[in-house]
Amino acid sequence: MSDKLWAGRFSKETEGKVSAFNSSVSFDKRMFREDIEGGIVHARMLGKTGIIPKSDSEVIVAGLEEILDDIESERLFFAPEAEDIHTFIESQLTKRVGEAGKRLHTARSRNDQVTTDLRLYLKREAVEVRRLLYALISTLCEIAQAHTETVMPGYTHLQRAQPMTFAHHLMAYVSMFFRDAERLDDAVKRMMRDSPLGSGALAGTLHGIDREMTAAELGFEKPCDNSLDGVSDRDYCMELAGALSIIMVHLSRFSEEIILWCSWEFKFIELDDAYATGSSIMPQKKNPDVAELVRGKSARVFGNLQTLLVTMKGLPLAYNKDMQEDKEAVFGAVDTVKQCLEVFAPMLKTMTVNKENMRAAAAEGFINATDCADYLVKKGMAFRNAYKITGELVALCIGRGTDLERLPLDEYQKASDLFEGDIYDAISLANCVAKRGSFGGPAPKQVRKQISVARKRLK
Ligand code: ARG
Secondary structure (H helix, E strand, C coil): CCCCCCCHHCCCCCHHHHHHHHCCHHHHHHHHHHHHHHHHHHHHHHHCCCCCHHHHHHHHHHHHHHHHHHHHCCCCCCCCCCCCHHHHHHHHHHHHHHHHHHHCCCCCCCCHHHHHHHHHHHHHHHHHHHHHHHHHHHHHHHHHHHHCEEEHHHHHHEEEEEEEEEEHHHHHHHHHHHHHHHHHHHHHHHHHCECCCCCCCCCCCCCCCCCCHHHHHCCCEEEECCCHHHHHCCHHHHHHHHHHHEEEEHHHHHHHHHHHHCCCCCCCCCCCCHHEEEECCCCCCCHHHHHHHHHHHHHHHHHHHHHHHHHCCCCCCCCCHHHHHHHHHHHHHHHHHHHHHHHHHHHCCEECCCHHHHHHHHHHCCHHHHHHHHHHHHHHCHHHHHHHHHHHHHHHHHHCCCCCCCCCHHHHHHHCCCCCCCCCHHHHHHHHHCCCCCCCCCCCCHHHHHHHHHHHHHH
């Protein structure tokens, strides 16, 4: 007869296609460690509370440890026909230790089991994503350190706007990635607060279980307050996928900039040959595929978040099989972000920065116009008037095909008698950057401060 754990009530085998359709082992097998860990803790608790004989509890624990060892050393392989990882481990256990194994599922349901496993698994993955984010931040600090004096134009509306440095640009992403790491920490904190184990199928159990013990041994702060909530919600998946989506927004914007900077129109950077690809027909091409793929893969992660939200939004409490769909979505999000982070940092580390092109771009486009206006402000003029006069000087330069640096002093003085010879100093690019020394600004001194604060945080 059927080898299903729930075979008793059924008089027929499950139709083959239905078994395959129903099965999740192909994707939930990655939680085998957490399933076994949860099983061991649950079995110990059952033994300690006397719900099952101590000797059985010991036999179960030994059996589960052996299974873990066999999977890790590739002596045991997941049966593709198993219903899910939980069923697979439990039937392996019973196969190995006999009757005692049948006691493991006392006061436990797959409903509290699966969400316990998933929390434990996602916590580990979130910690790994955080580690990769920190590696990226550290790479960014390293590159920034070398470019605190590399002048480049800052943009708004993708129009050259004000002078800054390449280091300042990179450090903006450092701030974003630190917040991303914090969001992961927040998600993990809530994920690991309330242990669902002991919620049973939905309504707890009549056995005298010790939920404090299982919660503590699995690293949770406490057992969840409500057993129905314990098995029903997947908000921790959504929260993590939300945090991961924001990481992808940041990586995708960064990628977009890399792609622009690699173009002949910008040529601010050149990617290493090992991190670029060629065209099958155009021999001259060197394409920033890695950055394009990161930008492209952000769509996947947003899609995964969407899948989780929509899967859950119409479900009555408690467990519904729809919830099996949570795993591929949240795993997909985690895998994609990890993949992207793994290639992104080395891609940046190996790129060449074209300082000259950055500087040349900064020299065009009147990005020192605000500085010219501020010069007048410093000499006592109201900003709005200074703004207007500078605008007129820019128009004059455009008409004559020149720039503010080359405009003769008498033209300045025709516009305002506050202008003196020191205007040229005030609008020189290096000075414009160096003088932007307000806290958080692009002046090399300020950016060096940002880098050292970031490095301290990394420790
Ligand atoms: N494979 C299932 C899932 O991932 C495990 C929970 C099954 N529970 C149930 N009541 N059928 O959701």
